Structure formats: structure tokens, C-alpha cells
Amino acid sequence: MDFSVLLVEDDERVRQTLGFALGDEGFAVTGAASGEDALDLLSTGRFDVVLLDLVLPGVNGLDVCRTLRARGDLPIIIVTARADAADVIAGLEAGADDYVTKPLVAGVLAARIRALLRRAGRGGEALRGGEVLRCGDLDIRTDTGTVHRDGVRIHLTGTEFRLLVELAGAAGRIVTREQLVRRVWASDYFGDTRLLDVHIRRLRRKVERDPDDPALIVTVRGAGYRIGT
Structure with a gap:
């Protein structure tokens, strides 16, 4: 189409x-x-x-x-x-x-x-077979592309959702910045990680209870990010 x-x-x-x-x-x-x-x-x-x-x-x-x-x-x-x-x-x-x-x-x-x-889920590609990922107090429903906390939906863009899925799917393992850029944007951007920096900030503002003291999306200095528990 x-x-x-x-x-x-x-x-x-x-x-x-x-x-x-x-x-x-x-x-x-x-x-x-x-x-x-x-x-x-x-x-x-x-x-x-x-x-x-x-x-x-x-x-x-x-x-x-x-x-x-x-x-x-x-x-x-x-x-x-x-x-x-x-x-x-x-x-x-x-x-x-x-x-x-x-x-x-x-x-x-x-x-x-x-x-x-x-x-954004408009190209016919399903994420991880429709499983539900648990990330702290978040429920990530990959079949519907939605995130809920205590039954209340948190509205994410398709890019923010994909970024969260990549981190949650690593189950606490470190995901490097380069891996995230390549997996989420399907590009190496020649070392440009501005996309990632801004989207991490935007995602934290939506899913962290205290974005200034993040507990879910944890920075591993010099390495990348991992999901908190």
C-alpha cells in the first residue's frame, strides 16, 4: 500500500x-x-x-x-x-x-x-511477537504498542516506544548508545547520538516518577543505558 x-x-x-x-x-x-x-x-x-x-x-x-x-x-x-x-x-x-x-x-x-x-507500527512489523514486558511498575504491551502504569496509559510516540522496548528487552543488560541508535533508527548516523540524547530525555519525562533522578532508564557512564528494576 x-x-x-x-x-x-x-x-x-x-x-x-x-x-x-x-x-x-x-x-x-x-x-x-x-x-x-x-x-x-x-x-x-x-x-x-x-x-x-x-x-x-x-x-x-x-x-x-x-x-x-x-x-x-x-x-x-x-x-x-x-x-x-x-x-x-x-x-x-x-x-x-x-x-x-x-x-x-x-x-x-x-x-x-x-x-x-x-x-510507529504502520509498516506491518510486529514487535517481539506481542509479548508483555514488565519494566519496574510499567507494563509494556508490544502487541498494541502501549505502555501502562497502574492501569493508566502513558502516551509515547512510536520512536519512544521502540526505545523503551529495546531497553526493557535487554532485561537489565547494558545496551550501548551505538546499539540503540542502530536498532531504533536503523542507522549509525556517523556517530551522531543527538537523536538518542533527546529521546532519552523525552522518554524519561514520560515514564520516570522523578525524571531528574531516573530509576527506570539508568545511564551507565561511558557504556550506554540499562533498564532499572
Whole structure:
């Protein structure tokens, strides 16, 4: 089946060129030239993933990202020409699952989209055969992609959920940073672990009783992370 992509990009030439290229990769692409247009389309239509430029007229990409994340767990990939740490981290902290930098290669971007859709459970891939993992006082239900504490659901994005499953599945063993990036994002990112750092912070804010003193997602200095008991 075709997956629907909302491409939010104010440069018409880039929007058309990338739209055609992703179409050749099997995606159904709808373009939006501004943040306002994107929010309108998302209010009336259904999309599987959003490609979101940071620099937009009117409502900027960061505000669009925050609005979408407040609405739910729709997968979001930030597209930016500015690869410095501040811009990338700002996009991820706003709720994006991933980021790519311009100039874009359609085949590489398509692979990243498919990997993100698999993490979000929209690509037909089941996690660990539908088992229930216990992590401290959390119940992680891999068949439904949900996490509960005391019967109350904790809402995670697909990426946050996959990260938690990887840690919980290791049953207290250390998982290195490189292993987590490779398993969750299906990439080595050439040593770039900003994605992991931000998602660990976001995940801790949701699942730890005290995010400043984490007991579930434990940092093993110089090695990686392990799940607490």
C-alpha cells in the first residue's frame, strides 16, 4: 500500500522535485507551502508521516511540530538546511522523531520514512511477537504498542516506544548508545547520538516518577543505558 506523506516546504521547486521523487519511491505526497496550510490539511485529512521544514513563513516549523505532538503521535521528520546542534535539538525537543538535512537524497529519505513508519507500527512489523514486558511498575504491551502504569496509559510516540522496548528487552543488560541508535533508527548516523540524547530525555519525562533522578532508564557512564528494576 502507498503511505501518505505531508511535505511542508515553502520552496516550490524543492517541494515539487521532492514530491515527484518520493512519488517514484511509492509514497502519496501532498504539499503544503506554510505552517498554516499544513495545520489545515492535518485537521481535515489523514497522513502517515509529516516531513517538516523548520524555516516557514508565518507559523514556523517548530511551532507546527509542537502543535502536532500535542495532538498525538503522528510521525514527524524535521527537514533542515541547518545541521548545527541547536537547530537539530530544538526540532527534536519540539517532538520530532527524526531529522534529515538538505540537500536531500530521495532514496535515503524514503528509507528513513519507512524505518520511522515501522517504529510507529504502520509498516506491518510486529514487535517481539506481542509479548508483555514488565519494566519496574510499567507494563509494556508490544502487541498494541502501549505502555501502562497502574492501569493508566502513558502516551509515547512510536520512536519512544521502540526505545523503551529495546531497553526493557535487554532485561537489565547494558545496551550501548551505538546499539540503540542502530536498532531504533536503523542507522549509525556517523556517530551522531543527538537523536538518542533527546529521546532519552523525552522518554524519561514520560515514564520516570522523578525524571531528574531516573530509576527506570539508568545511564551507565561511558557504556550506554540499562533498564532499572
